[in-house]
Amino acid sequence: MKLKSMIFFWALFILQNAFSQDALTIIRKLDNNEVFNAIQYEGDMTIFITGKKIIKTFTSYAKGRLNYYIEFTNPDDLGTKYMKKDGNLFYYSDDTEKVIPITGHMLRESMMGSDLSYEDAIENETLESQYNAKIIDQIKFDSDTKFKGKDVWLLELNAKKKTVSYPKELIWVDKETFAALKIERFALSGAKLKEFLLLDAEWIGNKYFATEMQIKDLLRKDSRTLFKMKNIKMNVQIPDDAFSLKRLSR
Amino acid sequence: MNKGNNILTSFIYLIKIAYRNIFRNTRRSILSMAAVGLAVLLIVFFMAFVEGMMDSMKLIATTFESGHIKITTKDYEKEENFMPVWYPVENPDYYIDEIKKIKGVKRVTPRILSYGTFTNSKVKHGIIAGVKIDDILQSVDDKIKYGYYNFTRKSNGLLIGRYPDKNENECAIGYRLAKKMEIIWTVIDKYEFEWLINNIDKEEATLMKDCYKYDESLKSYKLTLFNYQNLPKKEVKRLNKIEKIKYLDLINLFMNIDVKSLPERIGNFANTVEYLLIFDYMKETFLKSYQYDADNEVYNIKNDLKKNEELLSYIKSALELRIPFKILSSQYSDKYSDPRITGVFEYDYITIDESMLIIPYERMQKLASLRNKTQSIFVFAENLKDIGNIKQEISLKFNNPELVIKDWTQFPFLAMFNSFELMYYIIYAVFLIVASFLIINTVLMVIHERIKEIGMMGALGMKRHEIIIVFFLEAFFLSVIGAFFGTFIGGITTLILSYMPVSMEAMMGGIEFPVTNTIFVKFSFMILLSSFLFGSLLTSACTIIPSLKSAFIEPVEALRR
Numbered sequence: 001m002k003l004k005s006m007i008f009f010w011a012l013f014i015l016q017n018a019f020s021q022d023a024l025t026i027i028r029k030l031d032n033n034e035v036f037n038a039i040q041y042e043g044d045m046t047i048f049i050t051g052k053k054i055i056k057t058f059t060s061y062a063k064g065r066l067n068y069y070i071e072f073t074n075p076d077d078l079g080t081k082y083m084k085k086d087g088n089l090f091y092y093s094d095d096t097e098k099v100i101p102i103t104g105h106m107l108r109e110s111m112m113g114s115d116l117s118y119e120d121a122i123e124n125e126t127l128e129s130q131y132n133a134k135i136i137d138q139i140k141f142d143s144d145t146k147f148k149g150k151d152v153w154l155l156e157l158n159a160k161k162k163t164v165s166y167p168k169e170l171i172w173v174d175k176e177t178f179a180a181l182k183i184e185r186f187a188l189s190g191a192k193l194k195e196f197l198l199l200d201a202e203w204i205g206n207k208y209f210a211t212e213m214q215i216k217d218l219l220r221k222d223s224r225t226l227f228k229m230k231n232i233k234m235n236v237q238i239p240d241d242a243f244s245l246k247r248l249s250r
Numbered sequence: 251m252n253k254g255n256n257i258l259t260s261f262i263y264l265i266k267i268a269y270r271n272i273f274r275n276t277r278r279s280i281l282s283m284a285a286v287g288l289a290v291l292l293i294v295f296f297m298a299f300v301e302g303m304m305d306s307m308k309l310i311a312t313t314f315e316s317g318h319i320k321i322t323t324k325d326y327e328k329e330e331n332f333m334p335v336w337y338p339v340e341n342p343d344y345y346i347d348e349i350k351k352i353k354g355v356k357r358v359t360p361r362i363l364s365y366g367t368f369t370n371s372k373v374k375h376g377i378i379a380g381v382k383i384d385d386i387l388q389s390v391d392d393k394i395k396y397g398y399y400n401f402t403r404k405s406n407g408l409l410i411g412r413y414p415d416k417n418e419n420e421c422a423i424g425y426r427l428a429k430k431m432e433i434i435w436t437v438i439d440k441y442e443f444e445w446l447i448n449n450i451d452k453e454e455a456t457l458m459k460d461c462y463k464y465d466e467s468l469k470s471y472k473l474t475l476f477n478y479q480n481l482p483k484k485e486v487k488r489l490n491k492i493e494k495i496k497y498l499d500l501i502n503l504f505m506n507i508d509v510k511s512l513p514e515r516i517g518n519f520a521n522t523v524e525y526l527l528i529f530d531y532m533k534e535t536f537l538k539s540y541q542y543d544a545d546n547e548v549y550n551i552k553n554d555l556k557k558n559e560e561l562l563s564y565i566k567s568a569l570e571l572r573i574p575f576k577i578l579s580s581q582y583s584d585k586y587s588d589p590r591i592t593g594v595f596e597y598d599y600i601t602i603d604e605s606m607l608i609i610p611y612e613r614m615q616k617l618a619s620l621r622n623k624t625q626s627i628f629v630f631a632e633n634l635k636d637i638g639n640i641k642q643e644i645s646l647k648f649n650n651p652e653l654v655i656k657d658w659t660q661f662p663f664l665a666m667f668n669s670f671e672l673m674y675y676i677i678y679a680v681f682l683i684v685a686s687f688l689i690i691n692t693v694l695m696v697i698h699e700r701i702k703e704i705g706m707m708g709a710l711g712m713k714r715h716e717i718i719i720v721f722f723l724e725a726f727f728l729s730v731i732g733a734f735f736g737t738f739i740g741g742i743t744t745l746i747l748s749y750m751p752v753s754m755e756a757m758m759g760g761i762e763f764p765v766t767n768t769i770f771v772k773f774s775f776m777i778l779l780s781s782f783l784f785g786s787l788l789t790s791a792c793t794i795i796p797s798l799k800s801a802f803i804e805p806v807e808a809l810r811r
Contacts, residue, residue: 047582052336054582076581076619085530095617096586097419098567100574101528105374109367113582246531 023133023155029178030171031126033207038063040233046226047114056112061236065124067243077112083248087124092248099245108165115217115225119165120194130164131157141172141181145199151175166193177201177208192218199226204234264716268723271696279728282692286732287739289685290785293678294740295771297781298747300674302772307667308658310599316658317359317628318637319644321345326625327654333363333377336580338623345648349629352643354636359385360624362614366575366607373431376605378577380614383416410502411593416610421573421589425498425596426604429476433571433591434500436473438462439520441548443471445513454503461496469517475500501594504571512562515550518542523549525568532564573607579619587617598768682785686792693725693796701803708805718801725793726786733785741778748773 040061047054056077062068066087072080080093089102107118127133137154141147157169166185174181183196200212209232215225241247272279312318322330325337339345342360349358362380386406406413414420423433438446443462447455462471475493478486516523526532539561540549574588589609597603609617615624629644631637637657644655658664697704707717751768 049582052582056583072583076579077583080583088528091584091586093586095419095613096574096588098588099529100369100586100588103369104371106367106369106576109576109584110578112584113578244531245529 022153023135024128026135026153026155026173026178027127027131027133027157027171030173030180031128033178033209035065036062036207036234038234038236038238040231040236040238041229042231043227043229045112045114046228047112047223048225049113049220049223051222054113056114061238061242063238063243065126069242069248072112080112081248082111082121083243083245084122085243085245087122089118089122090245090248099249110217110220114227115194115215115220115223116227117217120215127157130161131159131169133157136170138175141174143172143182143197145181145197147174147181147198150181152181174208179208179210194218202232204232207234260716261719264719265723268720269727271720271724272727275696278692278695282689282728283732283735285685285688286682286729286785286789287734287736289681289789290733290736290781291740291743292681293785294737294744294777294781296678296681297674297777298740298744298771298773299752299769301774301777302748302752303769304667305772306598306769308664311661311664312630312658314597314599314602316656316661316664318631318634319629319641319655319657321627321629321644322625322654322656323652324654333365333625335362335364335578335618335620335625336582338580338620338625339627339653340623342624342627343622345627348647349627349644352640352647354632354640355629356632357385357628357630359628359630360611360626361628362611362618362620362625364577364614364618364625366577368431369574369576370431373427376427376575376607377602378575378614378617379606379608380611380618381608382611383413386413386608407595407597409594409596410498411505411591413595414589414592414608414610416612418610419587419589419613420592420609422593422595422608423573423591424603424606425494425594426600427606428501428591428594429497430604431573433573434473434497434504435521437468437521438471439517439523440464440469440471441513441516442520442522445511445516446507446509449509449511450503450507457496457499457503461500470519498594501571501591504569505591507569509562509566509569512539512551512558512565515548516540518547518549522565522568526564529564535561535564575607577617579617580623581619583619585617585619587613589613678781678784679788682788683792686789689725689728689789689793690796692728693721693793694799696724697721697796697800697803704800704803705805705807708803714801718797721797721800722790722793725797726790729789729793730786733782733789736785737778737782740781741773744771744773744777747771 038061040059042059043057045056045058047056055074056072057074058070058072060068060070062084066084068084070082072078081091083090083092089107091100091102092098102118107122109118110116111118111121133155135153136156139152139154141150141152152172152174155169155171155173157171159167167188168186168190170182170184170186171180172182173179179198179201180196181198183194184192185194185196187193195216195218197214197216198210198212199214201208201210203209211230211232212226212228215227217223321339323337323339326334329337339360346358346360349355359382361382364378365375366378367375408422409425411422413422423431443458447458450458461473461475463474464470465472475497476490478489481489513522523536526536535558536549539552539558541552542549571591572588573591574586576584576586579585587609589607595603595608615621618625629640631640641655641657659668704717707720708714748771751770753768
């Protein structure tokens with residue numbers, strides 16, 4: 001009886017480790033899906049809030065995780081530019097007449113009235129460096145998107161440090177493509193704060209790249225944002241001074 | 251005719267008896283009159299104070315919140331507390347021009363208010379107000395008391411500097427907000443401080459040295475103002491007054507500082523250096539011009555550098571007092587601005603004073619993406635009595651179901667205070683009834699004392715109602731004389747106090763009163779008249795019942811006692 005119990009616990013331990021190992025591999029692949037040398041694309045953001053629909057268009061380019069540039073092109077926001085340089089975010093528009101760094105509590109604010117916060121937009125760290133992951137279930141994806149019915153791992157991520165914006169995340173990862181089909185982000189209290197739902201993705205090279213998603217800030221009443229990317233070009237040549245603040249204010 | 255004359259003659263006779271009776275026990279009469287007088291005095295004072303407070307509140311609410319008439323839209327009305335800019339009034343210029351034509355309209359002005367997020371780490375949110383600057387500057391109007399943003403000083407509320415220029419990216423900030431935000435550097439690097447001192451005049455340098463003290467452990471100068479620990483309340487209050495002036499002078503100094511030379515050396519934690527290092531192009535220019543000395547943690551200017559206009563302009567921008575903020579525009583876009591502070595105001599409305607940044611209306615309209623639209627239109631009338639007619643005329647003229655036209659009395663805040671009016675009258679009545687007890691007591695004692703006299707008056711043929719009248723008139727005279735003196739003294743007191751602003755903050759032991767901090771006790775003949783009438787009539791009425799007692803005394807019974 002004693003031996004049987006020991007074998008059972010050893011098996012459980014090995015199984016758990018095996019799953020943990022898998023979870024780590026999965027989030028590494030998830031992280032890897034988001035890493036690229038250089039990218040350029042056009043996009044639009046459709047904000048649905050209290051019965052209103054607002055569309056914003058933009059062009060963007062990025063280099064690695066720490067540098068990106070986005071310029072809004074819709075008439076109301078023409079000339080509004082954001083730049084992430086070495087992980088820090090800056091803003092410029094003709095109204096400000098100078099570059100404004102966005103730091104501290106400002107990062108938690110909604111970006112351009114969308115359900116996305118600046119913090120969500122300038123995520124500098126990889127999932128692996130921020131969270132401990134474990135697989136909590138293997139199920140069929142049941143959200144009403146084109147990916148419904150896909151086999152997914154349901155991952156639970158718990159923050160390694162207290163400074164992480166969302167202490168807990170749940171991620172539904174497609175077993176076939178390693179794409180995050182759905183992400184739920186939680187506060188320390190356990191309240192769900194954000195929900196990301198993948199609506200479309202395409203293979204670009206060896207990466208399954210998210211091209212359309214829906215973001216919901218659950219603290220906002222009656223609100224969701226659709227984020228679409230098009231004309232995506234990977235590994236384009238981006239000049240070295242493209243991420244200069246002086247250029248931002250031009 | 252003869253009958254009428256007889257009644258009048260007998261009534262005058264009764265009055266004479268009642269009047270003489272007052273002096274039969276002077277001490278008791280004086281005491282009774284003093285009680286009524288004191289109660290009426292309290293009523294006069296209380297009425298004058300409450301009406302003064304109500305007037306201040308009305309003035310504040312109409313100046314800042316409602317105007318005499320406020321025009322918004324139906325959707326805005328539903329979410330008014332959030333100050334949304336996405337439910338605008340279309341084509342406001344047309345409405346303004348048309349409203350100005352209406353008889354009795356004094357001023358029509360558009361305003362846009364929005365919650366804003368500051369980049370400041372001490373105060374994260376506040377109100378950004380887009381106000382027509384000309385309206386603030388030219389609007390002080392004694393007749394309608396519009397434009398008195400600070401009632402104590404009877405001014406537009408500006409403490410230092412000036413209101414922003416409508417064509418510039420400038421702002422005015424509330425004194426309390428400026429203090430909370432710590433817009434003045436609280437710690438200045440040693441070398442940075444010395445460099446600043448060399449760039450300002452003697453008087454300003456003395457002020458800087460007076461306000462900042464060197465801290466060896468930080469190798470920096472620290473602002474010493476408003477640092478009260480374990481000091482008695484009185485001392486804190488005294489120091490606060492003195493240091494407020496110094497703080498405002500410091501803000502003024504920083505608002506106008508103009509450095510002409512680069513610092514010879516500057517610490518690596520200096521405010522200027524921290525600012526320059528944020529921006530890559532400034533950082534590059536700075537590092538080209540300075541050599542870092544790691545042992546002493548300072549940057550030393552390179553020898554060959556004579557003048558660097560570009561770097562000097564960057565350093566000047568680091569010294570500018572600016573308040574970067576973000577608002578959400580009518581198109582749900584983040585709109586940032588970083589206006590330069592040109593003035594500090596202090597209004598009696600503390601809620602505004604500690605949360606508001608005023609920027610020119612035209613700039614706010616652009617920021618909020620409101621092009622040819624506005625959030626609200628404020629209408630001020632020549633005379634408050636005309637408001638009903640003006641409101642009706644506006645409604646008929648535009649006949650737009652989307653517009654909400656409200657006059658100031660409809661604002662919940664004011665309606666609530668108006669509903670307190672009945673309660674105040676109940677309080678006044680309680681004062682008087684308490685005072686009346688003394689008169690009731692006096693009448694009862696007098697009746698008891700003069701019981702034989704009542705019997706004799708009855709035996710001599712005086713009718714019951716005449717006996718009642720004698721006693722009632724005696725009590726009535728006591729009430730009227732007491733009320734008169736109470737009103738007279740109350741009138742003089744309120745007249746004097748009406749020239750002295752009463753600080754609610756001081757009255758409430760340092761607790762700031764959010765609605766209106768300064769109250770002027772109101773002197774008005776209507777208050778005096780109503781207090782006098784209310785006092786004399788109510789106390790007289792209270793004496794009717796004890797006076798009736800005299801009527802039920804049988805003359806034979808009374809004479810036997």
